[in-house]
Amino acid sequence: MSRHEDDRSLLETCVEGRVAYDGSFLKVRSDRVRLPDGRLAKREYVVHPGAVMVVPVLDDGRLVLERQFRYPLGRVMIEFPAGKLDAGEPGLRCAMRELREETGYVARQWARAGVLHNAMAYSTEGIEVWLARGLSPGPASLDEGEFVEVFTAWPQQLEAWVRDGTVTDAKTLIGLLWWQQWQAGLWCPDWQDVDDSNQASSTP
The missing domain is CATH 3.90.79.10 (Nucleoside Triphosphate Pyrophosphohydrolase)
Structure with a gap:
């Protein structure tokens, strides 16, 4: 399946981002995002070097x-x-x-x-x-x-x-x-x- 021509109806945008944990190997971020319908939500995720x-x-x-x-x-x-x-x-x-x-x-x-x-x-x-x-x-x-x-x-x-x-x-x-x-x-x-x-x- 090819990539949809317009992803705007699914995109989440960062409103506020912060580092919740900064380790020697991994970082954990806790961001507030705006959902496609305008509501706010929290996203917690690990930043990994690959x-x-x-x-x-x-x-x-x-x-x-x-x-x-x-x-x-x-x-x-x-x-x-x-x-x-x-x-x-x-x-x-x-x-x-x-x-x-x-x-x-x-x-x-x-x-x-x-x-x-x-x-x-x-x-x-x-x-x-x-x-x-x-x-x-x-x-x-x-x-x-x-x-x-x-x-x-x-x-x-x-x-x-x-x-x-x-x-x-x-x-x-x-x-x-x-x-x-x-x-x-x-x-x-x-x-x-x-x-x-x-x-x-x-x-x-």
């Missing part, structure tokens, strides 16, 4: 995944590698950095799949989804206080974990969707070769 997620595919078809404890949920989650963007950092560079730091893998080819807004009702976060192939293993370099278990699984295993509720992470579900559509020939990623100096060049 992130990337990588779907790393080994030559034999297995996927590289991670297990890590997610404190808000109080449980270990299965996820694709991901991390937040540094200020001014291009998405591809962040994806390469996060893959190398968290898993030790370096990829020879990359393709940008798209952007995921995983919590648009209460967060500005957008997650760039990247596919990576031509992987070479190496040592991981986790941040201080970061504990991640890296493992590989066949796509059919990941699909089964989604079906039985073992995997519920939104970005990982979207990453699997992209992998499925690519494998089925329905979506065609624009692959780029990436050399050792982290410079990307288009390939046919």
Whole structure:
């Protein structure tokens, strides 16, 4: 469905904005907005710097995944590698950095799949989804206080974990969707070769 030509009947405009919480990573805003019918309402939301997620595919078809404890949920989650963007950092560079730091893998080819807004009702976060192939293993370099278990699984295993509720992470579900559509020939990623100096060049 294409974007509607005129969104004015749905727009909300900020009347008064304030920062309710300013943390080292996230900010929470509490704004008063004017609704399309003229009434006022409150909107509370998290300001997020943005992130990337990588779907790393080994030559034999297995996927590289991670297990890590997610404190808000109080449980270990299965996820694709991901991390937040540094200020001014291009998405591809962040994806390469996060893959190398968290898993030790370096990829020879990359393709940008798209952007995921995983919590648009209460967060500005957008997650760039990247596919990576031509992987070479190496040592991981986790941040201080970061504990991640890296493992590989066949796509059919990941699909089964989604079906039985073992995997519920939104970005990982979207990453699997992209992998499925690519494998089925329905979506065609624009692959780029990436050399050792982290410079990307288009390939046919």
